[in-house]
Amino acid sequence: MKVMVASMGRTLDSEVAKTLRKSPFLLTVDSHTFSFEAIQNPLASPAVHDSRKIFHELLGDNQVRVILIGGYRCHEAEKLRDKKIRVFLGITGTVREAVEKFNKLKYVGAI
Numbered sequence: 001m002k003v004m005v006a007s008m009g010r011t012l013d014s015e016v017a018k019t020l021r022k023s024p025f026l027l028t029v030d031s032h033t034f035s036f037e038a039i040q041n042p043l044a045s046p047a048v049h050d051s052r053k054i055f056h057e058l059l060g061d062n063q064v065r066v067i068l069i070g071g072y073r074c075h076e077a078e079k080l081r082d083k084k085i086r087v088f089l090g091i092t093g094t095v096r097e098a099v100e101k102f103n104k105l106k107y108v109g110a111i
Helices: 051-061 077-082 095-105
Strands: 002-007 025-030 036-040 064-068 086-088
Touching (some): 051 064, 064 095, 077 086
8 A cells, every 4th residue: 555654854764744734755655565755745845836736646646545644734634535545643753663553553543
């Protein structure tokens, strides 16, 4: 399953970012193999025209089914739910730890 994690850096050892909008990177991680791709977050740059549109295209292009975020709010949650993407908030630790926890628990209580 493809999991997208809001991240402060480009690696699996980077910390999970507190907000989707301000995270510098989005890591798309295969939850089984841990292969990943680091993508600069279009939502983090006010200079990017149509950043929301680009973000939603990234989700579709990468076949993302789950998003993990460190904070407790997500302004995009309603649109993501409409696309059948589950959002989990309050995630802490590194990207690797977050995906490992997801694999073990399949996080209960997605919004």
